[in-house]
Amino acid sequence: MTETNVFSARDIITMNASRPHATHVAVRDGRILGAGSLEDMEQWAPYTLTDDFADKILVPGFVEGHAHAMEGGIWDFPYVGYEDRWDPSGRRWEGAQSLEAVIAALTAAEARLDDAETPLFAWGFDPIYFGEARMNAAQLDSVSTTRPIIVLHSNGHLLNVNSRLMDMAGITADTNVYGVLKDDNGKPTGELMEMAAKYMAYRQTGNPFFGGIKTPSLLRYAESAVNCGVTTATDLFASFNEESLAAYVEASQTPGYALRLMPALNTIEQSIDEGIALAKRALQDNNDRLHHRLCKVMTDGSIQGFTARLKWPGYHNGKPNGLWNLDPDTLGELVLEYHKAGLHLHIHTNGDEASELMLDALEAAQLACPRPDHRHTLQHCQMADASQFRRMAKLGVCVNLFANHIYYWGDQHAAITMGPDRANRMDAAGTAQREGVHFSIHSDAPVTPMAPLFTAWCAVNRQTRTGTVLGPEEQISAEDALYAITLGAAYTLHMDHLVGSIEPGKYADFAVLEDSPLQVSPDAIRDISVWGTISGGAPHKAATRTG
The missing domain is CATH 3.10.310.70 (Diaminopimelate Epimerase; Chain A, domain 1)
Incomplete structure (x- = not known):
């Protein structure tokens, strides 16, 4: 019989409502047998007891629902x-x-x-x-x-x-x-x-940033993930050329690879029919560490770059409205056809006009071809108002909010791009929660550093770089923020049956922390040290920072 390993910890936060805390977790064949007390582990004997993390906190491996694998290779420049x-x-x-x-x-x-x-x-x-x-x-x-x-x-x-x-x-x-x-x-x-x-x-x-991906970049992407406790991450604007598809397979099959990859096809790089065929062809490459199923739609641009599409009254400083990366009619057709093909859409919408356009398109697609549990997800969705969140709930649309924006650009949004009123509702996790929308939060690495505990800190505290609290009504609890970077993110990726919580049958993927995000003060969440990860039952230590 395959060897069973039992990991002990000071606390294991499982995100499993039926057993929220444990002190030990049993692992076999890279999957979780069960979590509980040391006495509970006797049912899995004989086993090897690992006390290396007895003084640490184990939580489900963090799930980064919006990042880019070029985070691994961009440091060549x-x-x-x-x-x-x-x-x-x-x-x-x-x-x-x-x-x-x-x-x-x-x-x-x-x-x-x-x-x-x-x-x-x-x-x-x-x-x-x-x-x-x-x-x-x-x-x-x-x-x-x-x-x-x-x-x-x-x-x-x-x-x-x-x-x-x-x-x-x-x-x-x-x-x-x-x-x-x-x-x-x-x-x-x-x-x-x-x-x-x-x-x-x-x-x-040539495009060294978004023109495709190579295996060395994917290997370094996994190193970045280990450093911050991430065990599952997207590559959310991927070229599905043959070289890139081969690189995903090679990296995922590299011994000791510490990440579960979820590439998302860049849908505007080819015709609609060609893109759907590419997305379906990629499915045959799937394995335990490579999960093709996502497709990325680009609508508008960046708020701080003044290319996001905004509803009236537009940019606070009077800049002209932003740009569409495809004309609205083509975007609507694209959403409909990918939806009909049974694919899973993750849709970039920074401005509220872009969110409105895509909610219209998703509603039309559902009317034309009803699909239960589609989990199409609006990505960033930074300026959505309460009425749009209510529409998301009605349509079964998820949202992945760019919480890091509050810290990095919140002061500029209040003063320059949005003005104070609209800036207060940016990345409105509180509203998403109140309206019953499944949500997660993200870094968009390398736009901001991949660091889910920092992202959670942003959603809990909503502090800008200068210390201003931007929209306290949109703050969420530490428990809800931890859910958003684990099981909440897994849900938006249709991966909650495999990752996001510590319970039997799921991958044995854990983040190893020095302190509990549920026990430290809310303003200290970002300061929790990450030892590394356990991926498929194998420990991986974070790099030591220098300089």
Whole structure:
């Protein structure tokens, strides 16, 4: 008979309502036999007792319902974000807290390149922290006029490029492409907003960020997950080219791989019929660590990038409304056809106009082809109001809220993008709960760091970077936040039968913590240290941070 292992802990928070706490959990063949007391474990004898975690807290492995596997490979490129960040190996990357510091970091990175024509890619740029200042092509030309430069904004929806890149792409004052930003004189500034405009740049250099995935990136993605207690994570905007599909299989079958991957097909990269065929073909690759079933729909853009679609009265500072990545009629057709095909949609909606459009589309799809328990999920859904949450509940639509936004950009949303009234209702977990909507919360890594305990802290406290409490009526309890990053997230992914709680038959996936998020004060949840994870019964230790 296969060996049985029993793990002991100071407390095991199971998220199983029939047995919420335990001190021991039995594991065989990578799955949970049962949880309870040491005496309860005798039914599984003979077993090996592991006391390595006897002084720690075990909780279900965290489920990151909105992140991107490029979190593993993006560290191959210079980081120019505002705050310090740590890569999967634990190395600290220093933030750039002024536009001048960004240019200096790019200049240093450019000097490390061997020849004059290799493209310089960088990521993490966030100009909303710099007031009215926007980076332009002339500033990037001071870094290089011979090599193309592409700087990805932290939100992933915008690029800044230099004149060399615009020359290569044929971007001029006469260019009439949605998202090519121009100054008052009609000259392109070098800022490219959303899909159509960004494609003009990537067509010249390739897209190292969203153009596909390779096995080394997926291996490092798993390292990032271990560091923060995540055992199941999405790749929520994936190219399903043959190389990427093969990489998912290779990574998932690598001995010791510590993550259950859930890629989501980028539905706007090909025709509707081709996308549905790709999504169904990928199902044959599924295994215990690879779970294809998700499809990602992109509607609008980013609130802090001013490309999200908002209902009246629009942006607080008077900026024009944002951009659609596909026209609304095409988006409606896409939702209908993927729904009819039985696929599981996760739909990017930042602005409330985008949420309204997609709720209309989902309602039409349900009327045309009723599907019980579809669990289509609105992702981010940051500006939804109470009436929209009521519609979600009625339609069986889930929501995955971007709680980290409250900390990272809450001050800017209150002052610049939304104004104080609407900012108070951003990422409204309290309303979702009151209206009976199944919800989870997320990081959108690498937009913000993957760290579910920090995400839970954001939902519980709703504090901005300056310490302002933004919408206390939308705060939720620590218990509900822990549910949102475990069983709640698993539900939105149709994975709650396999992960999200510690109960018999599920994967033996646990986060190993130094303290209990249910026992520390609410403001200390983000400070809980993560030892690592247990994935399929095998322990994996987090990297030690340096720098």
